[in-house]
Amino acid sequence: MTTSFTADEMMAIQAARRIADGTVCFVGIGLPSVAANLARRTHAPHCVLVYESGTIGAKPVELPLSIGDGELAETADAVVSVTEMFAYWLQGRRIDVGFLGAAQIDRHGNLNSTVIGPYDTPTVRLPGGGGAPEIATGVRDVFVMLRQSTRTFVSKLDFTTSLGDNVRVVVTDLGILEPREGELTLVAVHPGTDASTARSATGWELRVADDLRETEPPTVAELTALRALRTKGER
Amino acid sequence: MALTALRDAVRELVRDGDTVALEGFTHLIPHAAGHELVRQGRRDLTLIRMTPDVVYDQLIGMGCARRLVFSWGGNPGVGSLHRLRDAVERGWPAPLELEEHSHAGMAAAYAAGASGLPFGVLRGYRGGDLPSHTRVATVICPFSGEELAAVPAHRPDVGVVHAQQADRHGNVQLWGIVGVQKETILASDRSIVTVEEIVDELELRPGGVVLPSWVVDAVCLAPGGAHPSYAHGYYDRDNDFYRGWDEISRDRERFLAWMQCHVLETADVGEYRASLEQAVVA
Numbered sequence: 001m002t003t004s005f006t007a008d009e010m011m012a013i014q015a016a017r018r019i020a021d022g023t024v025c026f027v028g029i030g031l032p033s034v035a036a037n038l039a040r041r042t043h044a045p046h047c048v049l050v051y052e053s054g055t056i057g058a059k060p061v062e063l064p065l066s067i068g069d070g071e072l073a074e075t076a077d078a079v080v081s082v083t084e085m086f087a088y089w090l091q092g093r094r095i096d097v098g099f100l101g102a103a104q105i106d107r108h109g110n111l112n113s114t115v116i117g118p119y120d121t122p123t124v125r126l127p128g129g130g131g132a133p134e135i136a137t138g139v140r141d142v143f144v145m146l147r148q149s150t151r152t153f154v155s156k157l158d159f160t161t162s163l164g165d166n167v168r169v170v171v172t173d174l175g176i177l178e179p180r181e182g183e184l185t186l187v188a189v190h191p192g193t194d195a196s197t198a199r200s201a202t203g204w205e206l207r208v209a210d211d212l213r214e215t216e217p218p219t220v221a222e223l224t225a226l227r228a229l230r231t232k233g234e235r
Numbered sequence: 236m237a238l239t240a241l242r243d244a245v246r247e248l249v250r251d252g253d254t255v256a257l258e259g260f261t262h263l264i265p266h267a268a269g270h271e272l273v274r275q276g277r278r279d280l281t282l283i284r285m286t287p288d289v290v291y292d293q294l295i296g297m298g299c300a301r302r303l304v305f306s307w308g309g310n311p312g313v314g315s316l317h318r319l320r321d322a323v324e325r326g327w328p329a330p331l332e333l334e335e336h337s338h339a340g341m342a343a344a345y346a347a348g349a350s351g352l353p354f355g356v357l358r359g360y361r362g363g364d365l366p367s368h369t370r371v372a373t374v375i376c377p378f379s380g381e382e383l384a385a386v387p388a389h390r391p392d393v394g395v396v397h398a399q400q401a402d403r404h405g406n407v408q409l410w411g412i413v414g415v416q417k418e419t420i421l422a423s424d425r426s427i428v429t430v431e432e433i434v435d436e437l438e439l440r441p442g443g444v445v446l447p448s449w450v451v452d453a454v455c456l457a458p459g460g461a462h463p464s465y466a467h468g469y470y471d472r473d474n475d476f477y478r479g480w481d482e483i484s485r486d487r488e489r490f491l492a493w494m495q496c497h498v499l500e501t502a503d504v505g506e507y508r509a510s511l512e513q514a515v516v517a
Contacts, residue, residue, distance in 0.1 A: 029312050052338060053260050053412045065474045066311035068261020070467050073411045079442050082260050082285070082415045083346050086339040091358055110363075114335075119368050125323040127309030127316075130286075134339040134359045163362040 005218050007173035009226055010190055011145055012038055013218045015099075015171045018143065024048040024096045026135055029067050031145045032099030034229060037063060041225045050095060052131045054080045063229050086131070090138045098139035100132055100162065104154050105146060107183050107204050109164025111136070112157040119159060129161040136162035141169075148172035154203040174198045176215060183207055188215045237453055238405060241429060241460075241503065244453035245271045248425045252301075253392040256283040256423060257290055258345075260414030261311060262467060265397040266290050267429050267460030267504040273297045274499060283389055285341045285415065286311070289463065289480050292318040293498070295331060296490050302332040304389075306341045313477050317484040327487065335369050340386045345415045347388035348422025360384040394423030397461045398446070399468060401430045402437050405448035410440040411467025417444045420451065429457035431469050457504045462511075 005013075008031060015035035019025060021044040027036045037060065040047050049058045053068035057077030064072055073079050080089070089095065102111035103126050113132060117123035136142055144167055146152055167184075170177040175189035175198055185207040186198050195208045218226075249255060249272065257265045269290040272280070281302040282291055289310065294300055296318030308319050322331040336344070343355030356374060360366050361384075374385045396416040398409035407428050409416060420426045428451050437445070448454075458469075463476035483493050497514070501507045 053262070054414070055412065064312075065477070066261045066472065068311075068412050068414075069472060070262070070411060070465055073262075073467060079412060081413050081417065081444075082338070083342040083418055086342045087346075087357070091339065114365070119364070122324060125308075125320045128305070128307050128335055129337050129363075129365065130307030131338040133337040133361070133363055133365065134357075137361050138358070160363045161365070165362075 003217070003220065003223070005223055007147070009218065009223065011035075011171050011173060012226060013222050014176060014215060015143055015145055016042065016222070018169060019044050019047050019097065022046045024050060024094065026050050026052065026090065026095045026098040026139060028052070028099055028101065029064065030101065032101070032143070033063055034226070035099070035145070037229055038222070038226050041229070042222060050089065052082070052085060054082055054085045056080065056089070086134065090131075090134055093138065095139045097141045097143055098135040099143050099145060100135060101145055102161065104152055104157050105144065105170065106154060106157050106164070109142070109144065109167030109170065109179060109184055110157055110160050111144070111162045111164070112159045114159040114161045116158050132162040136164075136166060139166060142166045143168065144170040146170060146172055148174045148198065148201045150201060150203040153201065174201060180207070180209065185209050186212065188213050190215050191217050238401075238403070238433070239453045239455055241267060241271050241427075241455035241457055244427045244455050245275055248427055248452060249277055249393050251277055252279045254281040254283060254390075255393045255395065256389065256391040256419050257395045258284060258414060258416050258419040259397055259461065259464065260285060260412060262412040262414065262465060263397045263399075263409060263416070263461050264288060264290050264464035265395050265429055265460065266462055266464065267457040267507070268395045268397070268427060269294055270498045270504070270507060272299055273494065283391055285338055287316060287319060289316070289477065292316040292480070292484055293494065295319050295322050296328065296484070297494055298328040300331060301329070302334065304334040304336070306336045306338045310477055310481060312474075313481050317481070318490060321487070335365060336371070336386065337365070340371065340384070341389075342415055342418075344386045344389040345418035345422055347386070348390045349418040352388055354385040354387050356383050356385055358383055389422050391419070391423040392425060394419040394426045395429075396420060397429045397457070397466070399431050399466055400434050400437060401428065401454045402434055405451060405454045406437055407446040407448075407451060407454060408437045408440065408443050410443035413442070413444045417446065420446055425452050426450070427453045427455065429455045429460045431458050431460070431466050432456075459508050460504045462508065
């Protein structure tokens, strides 16, 4: 079995490792869903996957393309209305970890998923915040997953969609950032990259931890479990 | 409530300039009803929906909408809604006003509308830039003094949802992911429910939502009416359609040709489905 892996696989595995068994995760589609499902299939069989469509304790066999795929409801412990999901479960502070992505992030972990350019005359109209504003303030720990580039890691957001107060980790294709003294700091780099690469992919003067380490590469077991997860409809 | 043809329900219940909410959170999206709005050429609509999705991309691209009230405007799992973006970024085919909320705010606004309250209250909208661009205010809890967000209630003129079943009296049941459909119907002045099937008697399902016939104005048989979304227990989500929509919707001419062929030149959901199958064969 080959031990080579893609940047997306590395990101999913790094995020999955941070999900402790029993954690209640609010999961979005894409890499967060991959990471949470991988954690559930490996070291965290009792982590609870909550999708904002109202499925609590979903155990999909195939990865969903949308947060409301039928398999999520079929395998869930409970299915609740969207109203109840946001009011009782998220606002009720029953979620440990929430995953967010974005088009832009700043040094404080604030995120923009709303517009590029001015709000009223945007150059790019992005999908918008969806659940993000209340996920960012309503969960205990926010995990951000983003590819690192100067386009994404910016000194000033075009729009603040959600606050960075609860961001505990940012997993990128280059390494791992954590807040230290109120500012995202590079604490680890993936094998094959280094701090200067991460610095040049960051639109602000990136702080690098004195104890910068290298992330553990994926194990064969992790890659096998990850590759067994397939998105519905993809063969 | 009346069991009626979707064409007649839309003609009688939806007017130009109305505020209309088509709901269904990734599941049971009322596409057949959306297509009928396009066929009848409704204009100047204020469209409310948490996730505008392909259904509103089509209505916006066909010039039916003046204003959009929403919280997440993408093609789930795929990317952008190109017709929505074209309207916002370049005013094509017409400028589109936006009233943007968070999911939690939209859900609270529907719940307030269903409750007959003037606003919904939540711990939300904190700190970001959205409050300065949308209708949200701060209220003080009279008991604790906590500052909370208030969102104006959604009170659509017409609420539209798709469900699995109705009985012959027009009682409706939907199950699986139930979204905000109950709130939408109860918040709306008038309502249309399309269904997969009319049955003699509803068999109550765990977690199912029942809408008694007297809160629904029109029940319309529209089997397959949620396509390309899905109807739990009837058919799966057409993920390939969502992926394919990205390319169809990217180009104005291609989009218009697609709408002409599959919506304007079809009379109802049956013909729409047949036209898609023909396109695959051809």
